[in-house]
Amino acid sequence: MKRLILSTAALAFTAGMAFAESHSVVRMGTEGAYPPWNFLNDAGEVDGFERELGDELCARAELTCEWVTNEWDSIIPNLVSGNYDVIIAGMSITDERDEVIDFTQEYTPADPTAYLALSMDVDPAGGVVAAQTGTIQAGYIAQQGWTLVEFATPEETIAAVRAGEADAVFADKSFLVGALEGQSDLVMLEQEVQIGGGVGMGIRESDTELKAAFDAAITSMKEDGSLNELITKWAVASTF
Amino acid sequence: MLPPPPYSTGITIFEICADPSQLNGFSWLSCYLTTGKHMAFYQSFGTVLLLLAITAPTALAFGFMGAAGARSRIAPLRWIGKTYTAVVRGVPDIAFFLFFVIALDQAFEYVRHRIKCPDWTDAIRQGSDFIVCQAAKLPLGNSPQWIHETYGFFLAVLTFAIVFGAFAANVLFGAMRAVPHGQMETGEAYGMSHRQTFWRILVPQMWVYALPGLSNLWMVLIKATPLLFLLGVEDIVYWARELGGTKTPQFTDYPHGDWRIWYFGALLVFYLLFTKLSEVVLERLMTRLTHGQATTGGEAQRKGLA
Structure with missing residues (x-):
């Protein structure tokens, strides 16, 4: 009986591990040329509203994140082929894009x-x-x-x-x-x-667990008001 | 007392750079030109030079194999050589760099996936997604950023080598045909085999005919590096555009207007100097290759000596 419990625990643990292993590092893709959303600071690092938001979301979802820049033109093809795991680049949620990739819930409301x-x-x-x-x-x-x-x-x-x-x-x-x-x-x-919906993070359609993790993190930031604080600090959009 | 800026200021080299708003003239400029971002700009010159240093010989090797294949007596080799030069030269560079590289990357991952995860049951293509098991990822998803960058760099080298190799193959194919046929026949009369005449007569003599075409390719290659950014490699043109763009005081310690003209001006000087250097080197190479050749240039050299 003890062994059974142990192995069940081990199984649950390995299932958790499988997700953790596949996303031991989450690569965040952005453009780095769209202040105040995302830009490169004097030190050449990604900075801006989305940098701060992304780091906070990763901390809440307990993920290790790494930032990469990619040209806007090829930002979706490189996500689907797996060069990074998330697009966080001020991308509005549209039906056209939603056919190719998935979006988390919006982290800023539609902006004029x-x-x-x-x-x-x-x-x-x-x-x-x-x-x-x-x-x-x-x-x-x-x-x-x-x-x-x-x-x-x-x-x-x-x-x-x-x-x-x-x-x-x-x-x-x-x-x-x-x-x-x-x-x-x-x-x-x-x-x-007023065009388009709010802005969300783009994630591969097959990556449902990562999407759920970020959705939960965004919800928690919406609930405690920290998301609104960030939006006001960087003046990117109206608040929720 | 001003509130601290919302952006990170990073590390500065000089002590005085801590508060750039108090600086002016030369000291401002020396601080501005040593920000982390500018260091990345300077490094990208190294990246471009390294790319050229690796790509040029690799492309030449591809070209040589293509040309040797295209004039081979074995039919399948000839077909491969001819198809390679015809197809690659026909596809626009930008299409090649946007789609071929992603396809190449996926092909590598597919092969690794087959070897490393034989008991994987899910489909690899799910809608537009391309999913292989984690062990097959190239580079591994959790490897540090520099490995990703190095991998991207080598994909870039390979793609450049394939594209420029096709052009080089065509140049070399023409050069091989330009070697006077009498030379080959003489070799055969001395009892050399086909292989021997190729390596001892044809190859040493073809370079003088190939060099003008190859030098053109080299000049084009020097200026083709902005295509690198399509592969996520940040080259000098990317940084010049990024650094030269208007910077508002909200997001930087060094606000300035549209300075792209200065940055692109610096690139212009760099490219012109590099072109000049290449010309000098190629000119010397041509003089050496012409030596003792049955061409007008070789003849002129011979008479000059006499």
Whole structure:
């Protein structure tokens, strides 16, 4: 009888081990070029809202996490082929992406999208709009049938407006507010659009245990208010 | 008293760099240019040079095998050689770097999976996911970041070698044909076997015909390294773009505007110097290879000596 209990315990232990072993290190993939969400600090490390959030979530889920950067363009293919385990890069939850990967529950609510231009009287519908490739913003402009120019990085979309290549940048408001700081030549248009859902972590569809672990950690951060504190600290979105 | 910044400032080399907002001019610049991020930028020059140093000979080996295969008397070898040069040269580089590398990585993992986990029952492809057992992962999921980076680097070397090897194969194939046929016939008249004429007559003489084409490939290869970032290897162009981008005071101790022009200017100087150096070296190599050759260059050298 004693032996039976022991072996059951051992079995339960090894089942737990199997998950722990497959995720003894969880690799967190991000872009590192989208302040305040994620960016590289002066020391060259990943920093920002998502760095702090990710580290806290890993601590709560008792996981060891490691940060890697990947270009936005190939961020989903590299997740599904297993080069890292999580996408945490300000990625809005959309149906289109959900077909390929899974998302945890949202860790920031849907945030308005805004325009940045050189003057207040720019009409995005009649002009050229710059957006980052593969974002919901680029998809929205294309859907409207407006003129869209796409760039690989968020930085280039703003440079395009300065250079006169585009009339306005279309991006998350939180990113544009950060970009506006200390700049006198750019203004934010009053017009705002609500597109897409909240932002969540992207996880492989087969990785259900990891998804459950992060979902639980996000719930606990929502409940004790620490998530709202982080959102306010980095000014990335409205709070829950 | 200002609140502490939300971002980490990391380690600084000089004592005075602790509070950059108080600095100006030269001391500001010396602190700015020695941040951890800039150190990564300087290191990436080493990464690029190392990549070139490993890729060039590997690509040449691939090219040599491709060319030797394409002119082989054994039909299957000839087919392989010709298919390799035709297919790889036909596929756009960017497609090659986006899809081929992921496929290559998955092929390695699939083979390891078959060997290491024979009793695995789940499907490897589940929808769009590619799942192999943990022991088959390359590199192992729990290995440190530098191993992942080294592995990515070697995948990059292999991919570059395959792509540039196909072009080199075509150059070498042409060079082999340019060696005067009389030379080969003379070798045969002396009783050399096919293998002997290939190694003793053809190979030593073909380089002089191959060098102009190979030097072009080298010049293109030098400038193809930004493709590395598609593989997660951070090269000099990635860092120049990252460092040169506008930095607002909220996220850094060293705010500045759009400085990409300065960083790309520095890269321009680097590339021009590197190209110049390559030209000098290739020119010397050409002089040595021309020596004693039955070409106009060789003839001119001979007359110059006489």
